[in-house]
Amino acid sequence: MRVSSHGVTVVALLADPDAPTEIAQRMARTLPDRLADRSGQGRRFDVEVVSEPFTAGTEDLSTLTRRVMDRGRKGNWDIVVALTDLPLHSDGRKLVVDLSHEHGVALLSLPTLGGFRLQTRARQAVEEAVLSLAAPQVTRPEGSSGCQPLRGPFVRRLAPVHPGQVGEEEIADLRYVVSGPRGYLRVLGGMVRANRPWRLVPGLSKALAAALATGAVATVNSTVWTLATSLSTPRLVIAMVGSIALMIGWLIVDANLWHRTDEVSPEARKRAALYNASTVVTVGIGVMVCYAGLVVIDLVWALFILNDRLFASTTRTPLHTTEYWTLSWFVASVATVGGALGSGLESDEAIRAAAYSKREQERRSALQDDHGD
Numbered sequence: 001m002r003v004s005s006h007g008v009t010v011v012a013l014l015a016d017p018d019a020p021t022e023i024a025q026r027m028a029r030t031l032p033d034r035l036a037d038r039s040g041q042g043r044r045f046d047v048e049v050v051s052e053p054f055t056a057g058t059e060d061l062s063t064l065t066r067r068v069m070d071r072g073r074k075g076n077w078d079i080v081v082a083l084t085d086l087p088l089h090s091d092g093r094k095l096v097v098d099l100s101h102e103h104g105v106a107l108l109s110l111p112t113l114g115g116f117r118l119q120t121r122a123r124q125a126v127e128e129a130v131l132s133l134a135a136p137q138v139t140r141p142e143g144s145s146g147c148q149p150l151r152g153p154f155v156r157r158l159a160p161v162h163p164g165q166v167g168e169e170e171i172a173d174l175r176y177v178v179s180g181p182r183g184y185l186r187v188l189g190g191m192v193r194a195n196r197p198w199r200l201v202p203g204l205s206k207a208l209a210a211a212l213a214t215g216a217v218a219t220v221n222s223t224v225w226t227l228a229t230s231l232s233t234p235r236l237v238i239a240m241v242g243s244i245a246l247m248i249g250w251l252i253v254d255a256n257l258w259h260r261t262d263e264v265s266p267e268a269r270k271r272a273a274l275y276n277a278s279t280v281v282t283v284g285i286g287v288m289v290c291y292a293g294l295v296v297i298d299l300v301w302a303l304f305i306l307n308d309r310l311f312a313s314t315t316r317t318p319l320h321t322t323e324y325w326t327l328s329w330f331v332a333s334v335a336t337v338g339g340a341l342g343s344g345l346e347s348d349e350a351i352r353a354a355a356y357s358k359r360e361q362e363r364r365s366a367l368q369d370d371h372g373d
Contacts (some may be wrong), residue, residue: 008044011035011130012077014054014068019194020083020110021051027123034123035130045130050075055084061098061107064088065171068105079133081106081126085194087187087274092267093177094187096161097129100171104133111190112161112178118193132174184274191278192285200286201293204351210342211290215298215335219327220305222314228330229315229323236329240291243336247287250340252279255351287336294335299328 011031013024028047035045054067064082072080088095088109098107106129113121164177178186201208218224231239252258259275261268306327308319317323343351 008046009035009079009134010077011045011047011079011081012072012075013047013049013126014071014080014082015049015051016055016084016086017051017053019085019196021049023110023119023122024049024051024083026119027126031123031126034127038127039131039134043134048075048077054082055086059086059088061088061090061095062171064107065098065100065105068107069100069103069171072103072105077104079104079106079130081108081129083108083110083122083126085110087111087191089267089271090164090175090177092270093164093179094183095164096176096178097125098172099129099132099174101133101173103171106130106133107172111187111194112183113190114186115189115193118190188274188277188281191274192281195278195282197282197285198289200283201290204339204343207339207343208290211294211335211339212297214338215294215331216301218331218334219298219302224331224334225311225315225327228327229317231326231330236326236333239330239333243333243340244284244287244291247290247336247340247343248280248283251283251287251343251351254343257283257351290339291332291336294332294339295328298331298335299324302328302331 013028015021015024028049031047032045035047036043039045050071052071054071055064058064064084068080068082082105084107086109088107090098094112095107095109096112097109099105106126108122108125108129110118110122113125161176161178161183164175166172166175177183257279259272259279261272302324306319306324311317311319311323315323
């Protein structure tokens, strides 16, 4: 077991800025006690959180592992667990965690833990990685050191997580990956979670202002009243879906969010498809949150501003709860289209900042610089 001179195993959580750092800081509050309880024999652990962009400029596993090793030597830590919100790949599969027992380092890719219960799953993964790295290594007859596979709830609850192949020249000696349709959906959910799609609405101030202005004007327009009361539910649904799709498409095209690759390998194409799927889902969730907010705001505005007699005389329909709801629903669709037009006033950088995590923004900026060169 790796133990410092004072009898305490010092564990460093080297985290990328933004979400990984927040996750590391939260788990660091309870991690020392949990590790001590699980390891037994009076062992003690000290956990430090270091926020650094260690993934800047590369997604190569060997390069990242060397960076983590070098940082560990400078920090004089016993164990280093690195956390990133970038999806990492190994032989066409999505990496969950790489461990090097010889050097006492682990590299954890958070998106492969999925989009739900991320804090709990990340803590379980870090616990298993630290305990595995801290355990005494078994020397096999042929002289090679053996490392125990990860155990406990980390592997059991994270199916389809399974051991991955490690090359002879690689630094890691134990690897876990995800694969298959369930693994794809898990990584996609994790990427969307890392992007925090709920930040899209407040991040697009000009588009939101245009949508609110459009909704406010449309609510007091008699032609809109007549259209809303005459449309059937299927047409209202079509208007809603069409406006949301228009907003999603406009944001992706206008801000150049679609990921293109010049590589022709199947692995590169699958990777590009995964990035694009995460973009569509991220923007889609953000737009749907915006749409729901517009419905509520338009409904409140209609309840405040509409005159039931004027509405009834114009549309020949009494203004009841159904009419309020139908009008707000239709106006939200109209306002979403106005928001799509207003998003053209936003800079590409503002849209990317609202749609992507900090790591993903840097990765895409680096790709654009490479294409520009």
